[in-house]
Amino acid sequence: MRSPFFNNMDQGQVPGHFVLQNPKMLRVHLNGDVIARQGAMVAFQGQMDFEYQGAGGVGKFIKKMITQEGAPLMRATGQGLLFLAHNAEDIHLFYLENESLTVNGANILAYDSHLATDIKRVQGAGMMAGGLFNTTLTGSGWVALHTHGTPVLLDAGRAPTFADAQSAxxxxxxxxxxxxxxxxAAALIGRGSGEAVQLSFQGQGFVLVQASEGPTVPTHTH
Structure with missing residues (x-):
């Protein structure tokens, strides 16, 4: 798997059509179709159509409905330049080479349409542990993720690694x-929910952690 921190110079070393226009905007050289987050299109040049992208089969639809994993997606079809962004968040690119990547579906900005997707429960996360689910992308192609702030890439092979469930x-x-x-220590390392939950990682591989635990719920004033 190629590094997620691609810039416009080293992207020429791998095939594909995902380019960082800038750190907060993705440029897709479209000649066919691509899957993207609904509402992420900020501009396009050329001829394109956009349509709702379902979960892909009854089984996957039921999984998505039950788990509430991921964000609503669309399929962009046509030719030209497609520009994607989400709330001016940082964008990071992965190039998969006949392999799999586990992602938080809420952080998906776009991916090549030929990549296979599935929703899986995090190992060790039973319903009593919050029933944590994530999306798995498999195959060869590009994946673009958006993060709240500049993330850190941790090498889990160096030591047992832990990350907040909303930050991974x-x-x-x-x-x-x-x-x-x-x-x-929940009051110290969590967000005051009374209990802190971290994901643990062991083995050879990396973990991408964003600089946020996700949106906070405003304090009621009435």
């Missing part, structure tokens, strides 16, 4: 995962 954006499917629940 993507990781190698080769890693062994689990759930670590902390009660005593």
């Amino acid at each position: 954006v993507a990781w190698s499917t080769s890693l062994q995962t689990g759930v670590n629940r902390t009660i005593k």
